[in-house]
Amino acid sequence: MHNLSTDTNIPKLLKDVGLRVTPQREAILNFLIHYEGHATVDDIYQAVHPTFPGLSVSTIYNTMKHFGELGLVKEITFGDAASRFDVNVQPHHHLVCKHCGKLIDFYLPQPPNFALPPDASGFEVEDYHLEVKGTCRECRDKERNEQTQ
Ligand SMILES: [Zn+2]
Ligand SMILES: [Zn+2]
Structure with a gap:
């Protein structure tokens, strides 16, 4: 790697x-x-x-x-x-800012335990990627400043 x-x-x-x-x-x-x-x-x-x-x-x-x-x-x-x-080729996930589109890397401490439904039995998970949407600190600060003006 x-x-x-x-x-x-x-x-x-x-x-x-x-x-x-x-x-x-x-x-x-x-x-x-x-x-x-x-x-x-x-x-x-x-x-x-x-x-x-x-x-x-x-x-x-x-x-x-x-x-x-x-x-x-x-x-x-x-x-x-x-x-x-992404130049970061280690397994990792992304926080996605809905406002500016910035991606921030984050890691999960261990592979989560996938609670697969019965009709997915036998499915082998090979890769997964979490996309966590929200608002980054810079965009939150900007929103706050706009509100106080
Ligand atoms: Zn942002
Ligand atoms: Zn990344």
Whole structure:
């Protein structure tokens, strides 16, 4: 499992997973490592476009899918919203702010005991992701300030 961080040696990491080192792949990973949060393909596109104008949204999407298969990133999907890519590949869950859309990682101390209904007997849980909706502190502060003005 690769947990990307700001000290990750990107060319070495690409070689370790069997990918050729290209400036485009390096730029995408470098952006993700320094991006605070969970980037969409569009965020990545906006960031790398000035340096690599030939890199299309679909190429970036395919690259991200590939990085996901290699375990470098984790793709998170929420309903119909655009996929986001997480450099935190440890099993974790997300608090989702309904106002600004920010995702905050959180962990559960142990796998919960799934109380599966009888008609789901035999179902083997392989993966699960909790999406806990609410309002982040910044948005709550903003709301409070607006109320007091
Ligand atoms: Zn918020
Ligand atoms: Zn996350």
